[in-house]
Amino acid sequence: MSKKTADLDFAFTRRTAIAGAAGGLVWAGLIARLFQLQILDQERYQAQAEANHIKLQLAPPQRGRILDRFGRPLASHRRAGRISITPEQTDNPEHTLAQIAALIELPDERLERIANEIRLSRRRNAGFVPVTVAHELTYEDFARMNVHAAEMPGVNVEMALTRSYPRGRDFAHVLGYVARASQDDLVRLTGDMTDKEAETLKTMFRHPDMRTGRQGMERFAEEWLRGKPGYRKLVTNAHGRVIEEIPDERLAPTPGKDLFVTIDSDLQRVAIERFEGESGAAVVMDVESGDVLAMVSTPAFDPNDFVNGISTANYSELRDDTRSPLYPRAHGGVYPPGSTFKMVVATAALEAGAVKPTDRVHCNGYYHFGNRTWHCWKKGGHGSVNLHTGIKGSCDVYFYEIARRTGVDKIAETARKFGFGQDWVLGMTGGRGGLVPDREWKQRVRKENWYEGETLNFGIGQGQLGTTPLQLALMTARIATEGKPFKPRMIGIGPQSQDDHTLDAPLDPEVMKLMKAGMYGVTSEGGGTAYRSGDLGLGGPRLAGKTGTAQVRRITREERLSGVRSGSEIARELRDHALFVAYAPADNPKYAISVVVEHGEGGSRTAAPVARDILHFALKTDSRRKPSYSQSASLPTSMTDAGEPT
């Protein structure tokens, strides 16, 4: 071998060593980098890995229930299967929707609406908020969807809690209903919040399970019922699909509080049934405690229809129904009280000293004042009447006279002492205060002087006077308790309205005794306008009451002359409303009631039997009416499980 070859061999060996060393350096560099990432920066990357796969998802609180005085649920929850799509997790929402539509029935119109909603949410960068595709799934649909959900990215099939009103229509106007929070709702709810609080609330209300009270107690007690949102700790993969949930007590949402109302749901049911399909209202109160036991407005809507959004067609149907199921008659219906107002007029007259109980007025069927003639309901008149017979026979002429003597302002003042002219909230919405007219009102609103002739109409509960059935029940309760301070309430445990006050304006007990005697006469003495309704059918106790008729329109002179007065001869919707107010037992009042039967014509014929039957039931079940919530020492908290409560 030549020297040259040896040099070449040696050069190769040397260069191999150099290459090996260079490789070794590179290797050392790679290991150093691994050391940096895995040892030095370990904590940072571990934190990032955690953050990567653990997502905190806003968990909506469970809304508190609404329970009646016995703890029976009027508003609670029901489990229902639901499908939703998380827009940011699906590549092709139309395709995904088509996949879902192949498995369950979905109308094209609805598919289009959801596709729109998804597009919108993507544009708003809110793709992380699930969009509901279908709710109230049948068991079969739910099972089928559950099996296939894994193949459809972004599709969630879950059991959701839905607000449920087990008593359906019975409490529609009291409870109202919940609905998805609209833009208007959010503006209203966040009105007095800081930006940050408002943002949290808005985020929470985007959750498909969240509802807000739109009407009634659901709205009034929104904050009480709502609770506070928490978070769910979810382990997700890179595609956002939830792998598992890590339970964390500290993050759990605070459920809303249960709300107890004073209503007796059995009594409510009995009362509604007693209307036998007629439209009208009834309010029953416990005169000792002021508890509202029944608050009936019929016909009504089913609040369950509103929870997941009512269709436009169904809503139009409700809105355009001539019997107005959306109209809360008991506290928002304003009626002229008619003759049920006569106790107020009599009280005002006695208090003003304008008349003595024994003073007599002669009624021959009409009353002249100025150059006009006012008629008594009884053709031919009542003859000579005093206070007692005036109330008992509901003599209009007697009340024209004493009203004229008393004057409008005194009657108005007394009316307010009975609770008229005020909107009693009692935890509801949609209530109205009605109107108690007086000189000042006429001057202010109508820019006219008060005509004395109007005082006469006022005296028999007609004219401008407007009252609600709730106010009539209050008036009756004040009479029944002989003027003791009285505070109505319908929320047993829960937020109380700041506007409702105690009716404690003094009423002379002696005067109230005279009113009670008069009302007893109505139902229990010869000549009483509701003589047949006095017996409660319970052996002993009787009821005392007062009939009334609210004119839907004026009786024309022609009709009066031709004798067409009976409503059966005129169109139904023009017939008068029948009213009846009563308390029972007559000798030891426990319950007060007011009943309005719309277009029922005569208080004695239609309203009084309704009132009597409701009171009958109320007294029969009287012994067990103590509310459950006053017996337990500790307040019940909201249920945590979702089943139908006992």
Next chain:
Amino acid sequence: MNREGFTGFSRGEARTRTATSLNFDNQGPLNKLMRLPWGFILLIAAMALTGIAMLYSSAHTNPAEAHLWKLQLVRFVVCFFMMIGLAMLPLSWWMRLAFPAYVGTIVLLILVEVMGVTGGGAQRWLQIGPVAVQPSEFAKLAVTMALARYYQMVLQPQTGRVMVHLGALAIILLPAALIFKQPDFGTTLALVASGGVVIFLAGLSVRVIGTGIIGGIASVWPIYQFVLAPYQRERVDTFLAQLFGGATNALGESYQIEQGKIAIGAGGLNGRGFLQGIQSQQDYVPEQHTDFILTVIAEEFGFLGSTALLVGFAVLLGWSLYSAARSVSWFGRLASAGAVATIGFYIVFNVGMVLGLLPVVGMPLPLISYGGTAMLTTMACFGLIIAAHMHRDEKLTARGLF
């Protein structure tokens, strides 16, 4: 260095041994089989099986990929026996195969250009019957063999000229140009780099190498500006941005690097345990069963596991290089060293990319990543290395081109 002959083969001692104890070809195939470097082979098998376990870990939660580990296992077993077979092949056969293999690869690369299947934005695949192959992978081995063959032919004591190396450069640049056109920048770079190592080992003068390095550095900017495709430029930009801590779009190109780094960093010293990696098990790192499989190892077995892997590779390559240095024939030396360089650059490019030190160039981790062609090339490289080791004392004589 337990062999004194390592410092100089000129005394004829080596040739004496070749004629006697080390000529296995005269001693029957079974004997030859027994004399294979079994420790080396077992280390290869252990690392490949680790890779298959990691493949199972990264893909078992995904129904579409859950079966891949079995497929890879079958490939490995096939390739393993192929490697043993290749290792037993006399080095002269390897030498005879060198140029035909090179020409065949060039033909395949041209076929890719003409009728290749596009995948991942580049035309790299060739569908041959039921299998899709990546001729650019074969090119790495073919170029190494062709270079060694070339130098075996031309490298004589009297031909220490620079001009000799121009032929080698041509051998490298022809397939490199074809691969670059696909485009596959990573493979091109690896090919040129390992080819360059062979030229360096073949004795190119230091002055020329220095000039080449300066020229290479000078050409970085023009290449970036005028040669690279926009998507390649974007990758380089992303890489530079994350390397220097600049703003990166977490959902774009750098998402993969970022998620990979999170997985690696989250592994810590000991790792989270087999099948326990939270990044790895939940699809956070794209291409985790192929190019980014190191992230699974790093997350589930920690710094200890990933370092052990690199040390394992270092042992394989170091031993191979040592063996190459002991070879008496230029073909044996350069083919073996070229194979080492090929596998070494695979590893450096892949690990550097996964660790965020190099741009994402789409390079698998030898023995570990999922993929048939890469497995085939890697195992063939090892076969060549072992064959060179077995015949290290054989003085080859080349006649003509075959």
